[in-house]
Amino acid sequence: MRGLYTVHTKDGPVVCKARGVFRETDTKPIVGDDVRIRMAPDGDIGYIEEVEPRKNRLLRPPVANIDRVLLVSSRHSPQINYLLLDRFLVMCEKEHLHVEIIFSKSDLTPQAEQDELESVYGAIGYPVHFTSVIRKEGLETIKERLASGTTALAGPSGVGKSALLSALYPAFAFRTGPVSERTRRGRHTTRHIEITRIANDAYVLDTPGFQTLELDAMEEADLSHYFPEFPQRQCRFDNCLHHQEPGCAVKEKLAAGGIARHRYENYLILLEEAKKQRRY
Template sequence: MIDGIITKGIGGFYYVQSKDGIYECRARGKFRKEKIIPLVGDRVKITINNVSKQGVVEEIMDRDTEFIRPPVANVNQAIIVFAVKKPDPNLMLLNRFLVMAEYERVDVVVCFNKIDLDEKRYKELQTLYTDAGYKVIGTSVKLGIGIETFKDILKDKITVFAGPSGVGKSSLLNATQPNLSLKTGEISEKNKRGKHTTRHVELLELDLGGWVLDTPGFSSLNLDFIEEEELQFLFKEFISRMEFCRFNGCKHVNEPECAVKEAVRNQFISKSRYESYIQLLKEIKEKRRY
């Protein structure tokens, strides 16, 4: 059998990169019976039909990580990209992405693109998310700002590259490696939101070393699989405060002598991050009722 990695899946076909090249493969029926869906990023073993040169996915190796949306496996780093303007950043959505990454236990970098449009806003956002415990970089494809830093972060990692449409994800990847020839989206003048240009999840090999997943843009992110008790641990800046809450089971909502709420009042934890936590907690509770 040949070892490889699934780089793309379309219409029941899986494209597997091996040391000998890329093979178009079908998956064994046993995976359907076991309710296992092969994912982009899966390390697999395949057999090849010498006549047709098509392959069959015989085995899927154990996954280190698994994202639900985008549906990818074995990612060890997430770069979450938002623009400082055009479109304006939706911080609630950004916080959802961060909660997802924390849940999957992957390293996270927050990238604010188009910083040439509003440097002051970038500095505000940089402070907000650096204070929350994240690595933050600023980029501008137009002016070439931050591209070398961006390349260094990608090197030798398997990176999921995510964010809403229109923020410049594909443009950043093309600036990193022009021969990727990814489509870039226009911004609708009517609503300032990006048009969807990436139609499927695809694993792309980088000349500098490593792989990157170019993924469809998202306008929402459902996190209802997370338990109420887990959520607070997925907000990094809460963790060092929680031990000082009066009650062990404190959820940081209505409880008295809550160290997290005290930190919000004293601006050690940002109000927008706390409000995102409350909104997500409310959504999770409502889902559990049904």
């Protein structure tokens, strides 16, 4: 219900309202926040008095204080959107978050395509996992990742985030749905962020899928730092943006096959967006 929050405490969940001071400062608690609450005299409801400092925060999905992100994508059904995938990775790099990539529906993905995905994303430092709910492949590895701390599952609509959680934890009700036959895109089966306590010290955040993702404004010169495979400070010019400049170490590595072509092209798209943000 709008304006109400469920706060997990050592004594169990408590339904709370946020104090008016949050409206006055144009801030509000978000999922994952550590908060201080005060119970009403009748004990039926609590009030959030304070949001403690956050160790990290994601813009989308709007969550805080997470220990890791499991970014779920699929090679087929729906087709992979590399730009969307790389946008999310840039956002996580910017926030210094540990990210692992899950490619779901591996039963629809030939081994050669799995090897290609591993060679691109695994080679630059992201742990890559392949899972299939139908064949029950890779599930135990993911369950190990969820065993402690706070984990956010994020990714495009229809890639199987909720289906994966339902297969891992049948006792919890994670809503699932099919991919649209008309658009071949996923449908939003999770309408809001849901935090579930799966063990004493383990929480999982099931987040709504998305089809687009806007990044926070950033300096053009900072963008390349969020592509781990890009050489740093090796170009002829210190202010090289790795586009049209001569003596560029990034373009040399690209030509030698050390950078995936689609990753570099996505970098150029995000670079142009960063320039437009600065312009306006």
